[in-house]
Each structure stands twice: as C-alpha cells, then as structure tokens.
Amino acid sequence: MKKFPTDFIWGSATSSYQIEGAAQADGKGPSIWDAFSHIPGRVQGNEHGDVACDHYHRMKDDVQMMKALGLQAYRFSISWPRILPDGTTKQINQAGIEFYNQLIDELLANGIEPWVTLYHWDLPLALDMEKDGWLNKDIATYFADYARVCYQYFGDRVKNWITINEPWVIAMLGYGQGIFAPGRVSNREPYLAGHHIILAHAKAVKVYREEFAHQGGKIGITNNCDWREPLTDSVLDKTAAQRALEFFLAWFADPVYLGHYPETMVERLGDRLPRFTDEEIAEVKGSSDFFGLNHYTTMLASDAGGELLQGGVYGNGGLSEDQDVNLHVDPTWEKTSMGWAIVPWGCQKLLEWIHHRYAGPAIVMTENGGAFPDEMKNGVVDDQDRLAYVRGYLGACHDAIENGVQLKGYMLWSLMDNFEWASGYAKRFGIHYVDFETLERTPKASALWYREVIERNGVEE
Numbered sequence: 353m354k355k356f357p358t359d360f361i362w363g364s365a366t367s368s369y370q371i372e373g374a375a376q377a378d379g380k381g382p383s384i385w386d387a388f389s390h391i392p393g394r395v396q397g398n399e400h401g402d403v404a405c406d407h408y409h410r411m412k413d414d415v416q417m418m419k420a421l422g423l424q425a426y427r428f429s430i431s432w433p434r435i436l437p438d439g440t441t442k443q444i445n446q447a448g449i450e451f452y453n454q455l456i457d458e459l460l461a462n463g464i465e466p467w468v469t470l471y472h473w474d475l476p477l478a479l480d481m482e483k484d485g486w487l488n489k490d491i492a493t494y495f496a497d498y499a500r501v502c503y504q505y506f507g508d509r510v511k512n513w514i515t516i517n518e519p520w521v522i523a524m525l526g527y528g529q530g531i532f533a534p535g536r537v538s539n540r541e542p543y544l545a546g547h548h549i550i551l552a553h554a555k556a557v558k559v560y561r562e563e564f565a566h567q568g569g570k571i572g573i574t575n576n577c578d579w580r581e582p583l584t585d586s587v588l589d590k591t592a593a594q595r596a597l598e599f600f601l602a603w604f605a606d607p608v609y610l611g612h613y614p615e616t617m618v619e620r621l622g623d624r625l626p627r628f629t630d631e632e633i634a635e636v637k638g639s640s641d642f643f644g645l646n647h648y649t650t651m652l653a654s655d656a657g658g659e660l661l662q663g664g665v666y667g668n669g670g671l672s673e674d675q676d677v678n679l680h681v682d683p684t685w686e687k688t689s690m691g692w693a694i695v696p697w698g699c700q701k702l703l704e705w706i707h708h709r710y711a712g713p714a715i716v717m718t719e720n721g722g723a724f725p726d727e728m729k730n731g732v733v734d735d736q737d738r739l740a741y742v743r744g745y746l747g748a749c750h751d752a753i754e755n756g757v758q759l760k761g762y763m764l765w766s767l768m769d770n771f772e773w774a775s776g777y778a779k780r781f782g783i784h785y786v787d788f789e790t791l792e793r794t795p796k797a798s799a800l801w802y803r804e805v806i807e808r809n810g811v812e813e
C-alpha cells in the first residue's frame with residue numbers, strides 16, 4: 353500500500369459551465385461559452401451546456417453523492433455571469449449569490465471543504481462583446497471587482513480560492529487555435545490574453561490580501577501542463593523538451609514564482625510577448641499561496657529545426673511554430689478516449705520538475721483523470737480502465753512525495769460526466785455516470801474504488 357501523508361487532501365473537481373445548466377435561469381447573464389456552443393459546428397454534435405447535468409437544480413443530491421464518496425474537498429467554479437450578469441458590479445444577481453451560498457453551506461454541513469475557482473472559462477458575454485474580453489488590459493480590474501464580490505459574500509466560509517483555471521488553455525485554445533470560446537485564431541493574441549490573465553490573477557490576489565486577510569484563507573492559480581519527454585538523448589531534443597515546458601507551464605508560472613517570463617519566450621516572441629512594468633511584476637511575483645496543477649498526459653518532444661511535421665497535435669495557431677518543437681506519442685502507449693497517452697511516470701517527472709524549478713512550492717493537483725468509453729450494463733459501469741489510470745497517476749504522485757515534492761492534495765476530474773467543451777457529452781470523465789436523458793447519476797466502479805482510497809489514505813501498489 354502506498355500511503356499518503358496524514359494531512360493529504362482528497363477531493364474531486366467540476367466547473368460551472370460543465371455541470372450547472374440553468375443557463376438562463378434566475379437572472380443569469382450569458383457567457384462566451386453559452387454563445388460559442390450555440391454556433392453550429394463549434395461543439396461536437398452541436399451540443400451545449402443549457403442543461404448539462406442540471407446541477408443547479410440537483411445540488412443537494414449531488415452533495416449527498418459527494419458525501420457517500422467520503423470526499424474531503426470539492427473543487428467547483430463560480431459562474432461569473434450568474435453573479436454579475438454583464439460582468440460588472442453594476443448589478444449583483446442575488447439569486448446567483450443565493451445558489452452558491454446554499455452550495456457552500458450544504459458542503460460544510462456535510463464535512464466537505466469548498467475549493468472555489470473564480471474563473472473556469474465562462475466569461476460574461478458582455479465583457480467580450482463590449483470590452484474585448486481578455487484582450488483588453490481593463491479585464492484585470494473587472495476580474496478583481498468580481499473577485500471582491502465573491503470574497504465579500506462567500507469568504508467567511510470559503511478558505512481555498514483559485515483565481516483562474518488553466519491560463520494556457522484560455523490563451524492558446526481560445527485566442528490561438530480558436531477551438532474554445534471566444535474562438536479566435538491568432539499568433540499574437542494568445543500572448544496578449546495570457547499577459548492580461550496573469551495581471552488579473554495578481555490583482556484579485558492583491559484585493560484578497562489587502563482587504564480580506566482577516567478571512568484567513570489561501571489563494572492561488574491553477575495551471576495545466578503535460579510532461580514533455582525528449583524523443584532522444586541528443587542535446588537538441590533535450591533542449592526542445594525543456595523549451596516546450598517553458599512555453600507551456602513556465603509561461604505562467606515563471607512570472608508568479610520568479611518574477612519574469614522565461615528567457616526562451618522573450619527571445620523567440622519578440623514584440624508579440626508583452627512586458628511587465630516594475631509595478632506590475634511586484635504584484636505578480638509571489639502571488640500564489642500554492643501551486644495548482646492540472647495534469648493529464650505526456651508527449652515526446654524533438655527539435656523541429658524550423659521544420660514542423662504536419663498534423664502535429666498543436667500544429668496550428670502559432671504555438672508549435674513559436675517553440676519549434678515537434679510532438680509525438682509513442683505508439684505503444686495506451687490512450688484515453690481523448691487520445692491522450694497514459695503515462696504515470698510523466699506525472700512524477702513533471703511534479704519533480706516543478707519542485708526543482710520553483711524551489712519546492714506546496715503543490716495541489718487540482719485536476720487529473722481520464723475519459724474512457726463507459727458503458728452502462730445492467731445498471732453497472734465497470735470502468736476498470738479509469739480506475740487503472742487513476743491508480744497509476746496516484747502511484748506517481750506518491751513516489752514524487754517520497755522524493756520530497758510538497759504535494760498537498762489531489763482532486764479527481766471529474767465528480768460526474770459532464771459537458772466536455774468542444775467534445776460535448778461524447779467524452780465521459782466522471783467517476784459517476786450521468787444518463788443525459790434522465791440526468792440520473794450512478795457511481796462507476798472507479799467511484800467505489802476511490803472511496804476506499806480516501807478511507808485508507810493510500811493506494812495499492
């Protein structure tokens with residue numbers, strides 16, 4: 353049995369647009385995902401989150417489901433336009449406040465610690481249409497104002513805050529490749545949006561630390577990163593793998609932990625990468641109380657020497673061109689139904705890379721999990737593939753901890769099947785199966801197993 357530290361936090365995660373539904377209920381304003389998902393062709397099967405898991409109306413039952421799982425922490429996100437319909441504090445939607453108040457109370461009454469993400473991609477549509485969303489520096493002020501409202505209403509009970517989920521995805525998939533809302537394609541905008549995301553995060557943290565220190569909570573940002581393993585032992589490939597990690601994770605983590613962008617990005621991007629003023633970087637540096645990490649997969653990296661292979665996974669939208677790295681997967685690796693390779697040792701290497709680069713920060717794995725082709729047979733979903741995935745990755749987390757990594761918690765993605773962005777409902781990540789006709793939830797084999805993991809505070813070898 354691989355045992356975890358006694359104070360290790362076991363959780364599971366979701367996000368507002370992916371589960372809540374009630375897209376137009378009780379005064380909620382539209383988000384960029386409401387708009388984007390209704391454009392024909394943007395989401396597989398033209399699906400959308402209008403109803404999703406209908407968590408908005410089934411919240412109490414869902415908390416009981418978490419309790420039955422023995423969950424210690426639940427990571428969810430607040431829908432910004434459910435609280436501020438046009439994104440600004442001009443109007444505060446009390447029904448939205450009420451919903452999250454009830455959710456938080458319900459969690460605490462059942463012994464589950466809320467971990468709240470302020471931004472998991474559902475930007476108020478008005479801010480995008482009228483203010484250019486993440487492309488406008490003013491977004492930092494709008495975000496900090498929204499964050500203040502959340503601290504005011506919920507901070508007496510919420511002690512774990514995550515400002516922004518996955519800056520890389522927002523910037524690269526939303527503004528580079530255009531496959532996520534707001535669907536823009538550019539090789540300049542991702543770096544501008546990314547810059548404003550960092551500033552917005554820092555401003556929201558400043559508000560928390562200056563005005564709400566008495567609430568005594570922790571606040572940080574969650575980045576996502578795959579592991580990049582050099583394809584060969586050559587210096588060129590090793591440098592390419594390193595460069596790929598810098599263009600992925602260090603892009604956002606270096607400013608926060610080291611006070612500047614990675615040198616490789618500065619050199620290669622020229623004036624496409626904005627600069628921080630001294631005042632800004634003083635706010636950014638040291639602005640995370642913990643290192644939130646979402647991790648799913650690994651790819652092999654090789655130096656492209658200016659010649660990118662066609663059909664690479666990230667071969668459009670500027671990113672691969674900018675880092676000049678070719679990415680492949682080893683054909684012998686097993687894959688999830690997202691096509692993501694299952695490589696637990698990559699998880700351990702990434703955790704150790706973070707540990708060394710950022711001088712041993714407290715890390716929280718805020719997402720990890722897998723989509724698999726689940727089938728309900730006689731009321732049972734026997735997802736041994738997902739169970740094996742999580743067991744493998746938890747083993748890797750454990751081994752990283754043995755090597756000194758300060759990993760404090762693990763949140764399985766996801767509590768239940770939900771709206772998987774551009775893939776719609778076709779990709780199931782949940783440890784609870786959701787029948788999207790009846791909306792009934794059923795624990796999969798992985799849920800029953802995860803309950804035991806939590807209970808034993810350990811995972812079998």
Ligand code: GAL
Nearest residue numbers: 367517518521576646765772
């Ligand atoms: C993350 C994201 C989640 C979920 C997951 C699986 O990037 O934060 O919302 O979709 O990936 O793809």
